[in-house]
Amino acid sequence: METHPTDSRAQITTMALLVTVISVAGCVQQPNVPGYSSPVTDPYASKRWSSPAFTTAHASFGDAAKHFLNVKPKPQQPIDFPHKIHTEDIGVYCQDCHTGVKTGPRAGIPSINICMSCHEDIGDPKDSRIQLLRDHAKRGEDMPWQRVYGFVEESHLRFNHSPHIRAGVDCATCHGDLTQMTVAERVVNHTMGFCIDCHKQKGASNDCLTCHY
Numbered sequence: 001m002e003t004h005p006t007d008s009r010a011q012i013t014t015m016a017l018l019v020t021v022i023s024v025a026g027c028v029q030q031p032n033v034p035g036y037s038s039p040v041t042d043p044y045a046s047k048r049w050s051s052p053a054f055t056t057a058h059a060s061f062g063d064a065a066k067h068f069l070n071v072k073p074k075p076q077q078p079i080d081f082p083h084k085i086h087t088e089d090i091g092v093y094c095q096d097c098h099t100g101v102k103t104g105p106r107a108g109i110p111s112i113n114i115c116m117s118c119h120e121d122i123g124d125p126k127d128s129r130i131q132l133l134r135d136h137a138k139r140g141e142d143m144p145w146q147r148v149y150g151f152v153e154e155s156h157l158r159f160n161h162s163p164h165i166r167a168g169v170d171c172a173t174c175h176g177d178l179t180q181m182t183v184a185e186r187v188v189n190h191t192m193g194f195c196i197d198c199h200k201q202k203g204a205s206n207d208c209l210t211c212h213y
């Protein structure tokens, strides 16, 4: 296993940051804060890269070490889904596919039925991606998309899209410009510093229990 000096440096920075935040904000546990007693059900839980922690889910010690060091594996998608074609070229809105984003915690990944509403007819039948899509649909199976963003279970984080969208925060602030991507890539690092800097700026809560449970 390799250890990267930057990893431990990052952890030290995090620790230092935490100490600062705790001493400045005087963080006290507030058990009476109405929390989400049970985290919202994640329909994609089984597809998250962060699924079960130190279990047989880690094929090797290397995987477990990567998980520990928070090195996120690059997702392996069944086909390259071209965001650019669908958003910039043909003008489908983000929210037409990620329908939950305005109303709830999760944006959601569209089911194959959404794809087939166009690709029943559209698309070169010789394109292997279109073939695979139609084959899955014929068998009544969904596409096994892997998660790009997400948190490890142990961080006990909750995130909610809808208040951010209502407050006018752009998708690109947290995900980069998907209209220029062929495949969704993790281009923004969702560290604690990233979240609390903006919360401080916009006057949103930086209470530990706003984000952690």
Ligand code: HEC
Binding pocket: 079, 080, 081, 082, 085, 086, 090, 092, 110, 111, 112, 114, 115, 116, 117, 118, 119, 122, 123, 124, 127, 129, 130, 133
């Ligand atoms: C609103 C209609 C619409 C929806 C919904 C849609 N697509 Fe497309 N898609 C298109 C069009 C139009 C093209 C461009 C086709 C072309 O250039 O031949 C395209 C192109 C593609 C391509 C590239 C193939 C090529 O010929 O360049 C892939 C792969 C693809 N779509 C997959 C998907 C998947 C997966 C979904 C569901 C998540 C989806 N599409 C949903 C309309 C749609």
Ligand code: HEC
Binding pocket: 077, 081, 083, 086, 087, 092, 093, 094, 095, 096, 097, 098, 109, 110, 145, 146, 147, 148, 149, 150, 171, 172, 175, 178, 179, 183, 184
């Ligand atoms: C035609 C449907 C469609 C449209 C329109 C679309 N997406 Fe997606 N999006 C998908 C599919 C399918 C995936 C899963 C495949 C992947 O991750 O590459 C995905 C994945 C993502 C992911 C990664 C999610 C994760 O953590 O796994 C983000 C972020 C995202 N989309 C943001 C956007 C934004 C922002 C827009 C508008 C600019 C947009 N999408 C428009 C279908 C769509």
Ligand code: HEC
Binding pocket: 094, 095, 098, 101, 105, 106, 107, 108, 109, 149, 150, 151, 158, 159, 161, 164, 165, 169, 170, 171, 172, 173, 174, 175, 190
């Ligand atoms: C304030 C930051 C922020 C903004 C703004 C934001 N997202 Fe996200 N998004 C996240 C985080 C954090 C996650 C991972 C959440 C998790 O796994 O618990 C995520 C996950 C996703 C996912 C994966 C599936 C899911 O439901 O979690 C998709 C798709 C997605 N975002 C699309 C979008 C789209 C589309 C927009 C704009 C309309 C958007 N996001 C705006 C931070 C943001």
Ligand code: HEC
Binding pocket: 157, 158, 159, 160, 163, 164, 166, 167, 169, 173, 174, 190, 191, 194, 195, 196, 198, 199, 202, 204, 205, 210, 211
């Ligand atoms: C670019 C600015 C920005 C970033 C980045 C950001 N937030 Fe926020 N967040 C806001 C604003 C603004 C609000 C307050 C919205 C309101 O008052 O309705 C908010 C509210 C919240 C809430 C409260 C939701 C509720 O139900 O009231 C949570 C939880 C949250 N953010 C978590 C996160 C997490 C976790 C991250 C990092 C992954 C993050 N935010 C990143 C701007 C941001």
Ligand code: HEC
Binding pocket: 018, 021, 022, 025, 027, 070, 150, 151, 152, 154, 155, 157, 190, 191, 192, 193, 195, 196, 199, 205, 206, 207, 208, 209, 210, 211, 212
């Ligand atoms: C605005 C959202 C937000 C607030 C407020 C917040 N955190 Fe975090 N915290 C995060 C995010 C995001 C991470 C990074 C998780 C990751 O990398 O998977 C994190 C990581 C952590 C970690 C490291 C956990 C791990 O092992 O990955 C600790 C410890 C922590 N936070 C404690 C706190 C404490 C104590 C407070 C209150 C002073 C606090 N946080 C307030 C969002 C927040």
